[in-house]
Amino acid sequence: MSPTAPRSRALALTVLSAAMLMTVLDGSIVTVAMPAIQRDLGFSPAGLSWTVNAYLLAFGGLLLLAGRLGDLIGRKAVFLAGNAVFTAASFLAAAATGPGVLIAARFLQGVGSAMASAVTLGILVTLFTGAEERAKAIGVFSFTGAAGASIGQVLGGVLTDALSWHWIFFINLPVGLATIAAAIRALPGDRGAGLSGGADVIGAVLVTGGLMLGIYTVVKVEQYGWLAAHTLGLGAASLALLAAFVWRQATARTPLMPLRIFSSRNVSGANLVQILTLSAMFAFQILVALYMQKVLGYGALETGLAMLPAALTIGGVSLFVSARLNTRFGERAVLLAGLALLLAAMGWLTRVPVRADYVTDLLPVMLLIAGGGLVLPALTSLGMSGARADDAGLASGLFNTTQQIGMAFGVAVLSTLAATRTERLLAEGQGQAAALTGGYHLAFATAAALLVAAFTLAFLLLRQPEQDAAARPAARLDPAA
Numbered sequence: 001m002s003p004t005a006p007r008s009r010a011l012a013l014t015v016l017s018a019a020m021l022m023t024v025l026d027g028s029i030v031t032v033a034m035p036a037i038q039r040d041l042g043f044s045p046a047g048l049s050w051t052v053n054a055y056l057l058a059f060g061g062l063l064l065l066a067g068r069l070g071d072l073i074g075r076k077a078v079f080l081a082g083n084a085v086f087t088a089a090s091f092l093a094a095a096a097t098g099p100g101v102l103i104a105a106r107f108l109q110g111v112g113s114a115m116a117s118a119v120t121l122g123i124l125v126t127l128f129t130g131a132e133e134r135a136k137a138i139g140v141f142s143f144t145g146a147a148g149a150s151i152g153q154v155l156g157g158v159l160t161d162a163l164s165w166h167w168i169f170f171i172n173l174p175v176g177l178a179t180i181a182a183a184i185r186a187l188p189g190d191r192g193a194g195l196s197g198g199a200d201v202i203g204a205v206l207v208t209g210g211l212m213l214g215i216y217t218v219v220k221v222e223q224y225g226w227l228a229a230h231t232l233g234l235g236a237a238s239l240a241l242l243a244a245f246v247w248r249q250a251t252a253r254t255p256l257m258p259l260r261i262f263s264s265r266n267v268s269g270a271n272l273v274q275i276l277t278l279s280a281m282f283a284f285q286i287l288v289a290l291y292m293q294k295v296l297g298y299g300a301l302e303t304g305l306a307m308l309p310a311a312l313t314i315g316g317v318s319l320f321v322s323a324r325l326n327t328r329f330g331e332r333a334v335l336l337a338g339l340a341l342l343l344a345a346m347g348w349l350t351r352v353p354v355r356a357d358y359v360t361d362l363l364p365v366m367l368l369i370a371g372g373g374l375v376l377p378a379l380t381s382l383g384m385s386g387a388r389a390d391d392a393g394l395a396s397g398l399f400n401t402t403q404q405i406g407m408a409f410g411v412a413v414l415s416t417l418a419a420t421r422t423e424r425l426l427a428e429g430q431g432q433a434a435a436l437t438g439g440y441h442l443a444f445a446t447a448a449a450l451l452v453a454a455f456t457l458a459f460l461l462l463r464q465p466e467q468d469a470a471a472r473p474a475a476r477l478d479p480a481a
Contacts, residue, residue, distance in 0.1 A: 008186060009127050009128065011182065011185075011186040012123070012127055012186045012187050012188070013124070013127070013128075013137055013140060013141070014182070014186075015179055015182045015183045015186045015187060016120050016123060016124055016141065017140060017141055017144040018144075018175060018178070018179045018182075019079070019082075019083060019116045019117070019120060019179055019183075020117070020120060020141060020144045021144050021175070022086065022113075022172055022175055022176060022179070023086075023113045023116070023117055024144075025172075030051060030052060030055075030106075030168065036164070036165040037051060037102070037165050040164075040165065041096070041097070041098060041099050041102060042098075042099065043099050050103050050106075051102060051103065051106055052106075053216070054103045054104075054106040054107040054110065055106045055107065055109055055110040055113075056110065056215055056404065056408060057107065057110065057212050057215055057216055058107045058108070058109075058110025058111045058113075058114060058212075059110035059111075059113050059114045059117075059404060060110075060114075060211055060212070060215045060401065060404035060405065060408065061114075061208050061209075061211040061212035061215060062110070062111060062114035062115070062118075062208060062211075063114045063117065063118045063211075063398075063400045063401040063404065064118070064207055064208075064211065064257065064398060064401045065118075065204050065207060065208055066078060066082070066114045066115045066117075066118035066119065067118035067119060067122065067395070067398065067400070067401075068257060069115075070118060070119035070122055071122070074189070075119040075122050075123050076123070076183070076187045076188070076189055078115050078116075078118070078119050079115070079116050079119050079120070079123065079183060079187065080180060080183055080184065081115055082111075082112045082113065082114070082115025082116030082117075082118075082119075083112065083116050083176055083179050083180050083183065084112070084176075084180060085108060085111055085112030085115065086108075086109055086111075086112025086113055086116065086172070086176060087112070087172060087173060087176030087177060087180070088108070088112075089105050089106075089108035089109040089111075089112055090105075090109060090169045090170070090172035090173060090176065091169070091170075091173060092104070092105040092108065093105035093106060093109065093169040094166045094167070094169035094170045094173075095166075105169075114400075117400050118400055120141075121141075121380065121384055121395070121399060121400070122395065123187060123188075124137055124138070124141060125384045127188070136323040138322075138323075138377045138380050138381055139318050139319050139320075139322045139323040139377045140318075140319060141377075141380075202248055202252075203245055203248045203249060203252060203255060203257070206241050206242070206244050206245035206248060207241075207242065207245045207257070209241050210238050210239075210240075210241030210242035210244075210245055211238075211242070211401065213234060213237060213238040213241065214235070214238035214239075214242070214405075215404070215405075215408050216234065217231055217234040217235045217238055218408045218409055218412045221412040221413075221416055225416075226416065245257075246259070257398075261395060261398070264385075265461055265462065265463060266382045266383065266385050266462055266463060267383060267385075267395060267398075268461070269382075269457060269458070269461030269462045270379050270382045270383030270399070270462065271383060271398060271399060271402040272402075272457055272461070273335075273379060273454045273457050273458045273461075273462070274379055274383065274399070274402050274403060274406055275402050275405055275406040275409065276406070276450045276451070276453050276454035276457070277339065277342070277375060277379070277406065277450075277451065277454045278403055278406030278407050278410060279406045279407070279409050279410030279413070279414075279447070279450050280342065280346060280410060280447035280448070280450045280451050280454075281342065281369075281372055281410075282406070282407040282410050282411060284345070284346070284349075284369070284444075284447060285307070286411055286415070287414060287415070287418065287440055287443050287444070288307065288349070288362075288365075289303050289307065290440075291352070291436070291437070291440050292306055292307075292362075294433075294436055295354060295356075295433050295436050295437055295440075296356060306358060306362070307366070309363065309366040309367065310365075310366040310369045313366065313367055313369060313370035313373065314369060314370055314372045314373040314376075315373065316370070316373065317370045317372075317373025317374060318372075318373035318374075318376060318377050319373075321373065321374070322334065322373055322374055322377040322378065323377070325337075325374065326377065326378055326381065330464040331377075331378040331379075331381045331382050331385075331464065332378070332382065332458070332462050332463065332464045333464075334374050334378045335374070335375055335378035335379055335382065335458055335462070336455060336458055336459060337371070337374060338371040338372065338373070338374030338375035338378065339371065339375060339451055339454055339455045339458060340371070340455065341368050341369075341370065341371025341374070342368070342369065342371040342372060342375065342451050343448055343451045343452065343455065344368050344371075345365045345368035345369045345371065346444050346445075346447045346448035346451060347448055348364055348365050348368065349365055349440075349441075349444040349447075350441050350444045350445050350448065351441075352437065352440070352441075353437070354433045354434050354437050380399065382462055383395070383399045384399065410447070410450070413446070414443040414446055414447060415443070417439070417442050417443050417446055418436075418439035418440055418442060418443040419439060420439075421438055421439040421441075421442040421443075422435045422436050422438065422439035423435075425438045425439070
């Protein structure tokens with residue numbers, strides 16, 4: 001059976017989705033187990049944050065480099081190597097007996113995740129070339145991401161309470177090994193352009209250093225503040241490294257990231273829209289969970305179950321609805337509709353009271369957040385539509401990089417705004433719960449403003465891909481439908 005036969009492509013999509021599931025699962029499952037990890041390994045409060053930050057630094061910093069390496073030496077090879085590194089690092093994390101070992105293992109997990117994730121979309125769009133089948137494949141892929149976030153929050157609490165925090169890492173071993181074994185057979189082989197086609201070592205050092213330093217600066221904002229010398233100095237250094245990288249790409253004979261990729265309005269516009277959208281969406285996931293626990297008094301498992309409808313609606317829409325809508329009306333129109341739903345969800349959150357009722361005050365938000373199931377597949381299709389075949393890995397790495405930037409930026413900015421507003425309300429004499437709620441209201445209002453900016457950019461910059469629009473029958477609004 002050829003690698004492009006329907007059954008082979010279905011198996012390949014399953015393999016890619018399994019790798020995505022591990023990455024998302026690992027990101028959410030650790031947060032629930034952090035108190036147990038701190039007690040067992042003796043982490044300081046500041047040191048404990050590095051169980052997350054070490055992963056983010058490696059993951060966000062290496063995505064662009066890993067994506068380009070996939071184009072040069074073969075995406076299948078990079079995907080397999082990334083899964084092998086991630087699986088081995090998971091075993092090291094599960095067996096950790098001290099803070100240093102766990103932090104090092106988390107960094108290596110980030111390296112493996114970056115290698116596997118950076119080339120995943122590049123493999124997917126080269127396997128599924130038709131507009132309709134690609135829309136369906138991206139819908140399945142997006143559903144896996146939503147499922148991973150949901151499963152992680154619930155499974156983290158169950159495993160930690162029933163067994164121990166070690167099992168949140170042990171669970172990656174069978175999934176990782178099965179993914180590697182299936183990928184060897186299912187993914188099509190590709191030779192790549194060769195390192196001579198873009199082995200820009202200087203550019204690799206500049207972009208990796210700039211991204212890692214920038215992410216480190218953002219994740220430490222809550223500790224130091226935006227105007228502190230630490231933040232301003234490191235932020236300036238990060239921007240200088242990234243500016244030097246851009247200059248290098250414009251002048252190098254074999255650039256790591258050919259700047260021609262930004263000549264596509266859809267590639268540039270989709271990545272900008274993604275930064276703004278995920279800044280709002282990821283902050284929603286974090287801040288709503290904090291609101292439930294700190295204001296409403298929910299436990300960790302109860303919080304995960306309360307947020308389950310949001311993950312299910314996002315996953316259900318991305319899996320069963322988004323592909324049909326994208327095929328019928330076009331990704332641009334579906335993206336704008338999804339952003340409008342997300343904006344309504346954030347607007348609703350700006351009015352949640354101190355003593356909220358879940359059914360009337362929070363459940364509507366969990367349903368409106370289904371807009372994410374429309375936004376993510378449509379944005380992915382648009383972001384990959386303008387890339388050439390030999391740049392698919394780079395476009396995939398870039399798209400994943402802006403995801404991480406958006407999530408890190410959103411958490412840093414909105415968490416800081418919420419904390420600052422809460423401190424001010426406490427100083428004015430308000431109670432703890434009221435002050436926290438007021439802080440979250442400001443954060444949710446800011447998230448709504450980010451979504452307004454995302455909607456505006458999407459409307460002005462993005463265009464429906466011509467080949468898809470030409471192949472799509474004219475959409476008619478049928479009252480019966």
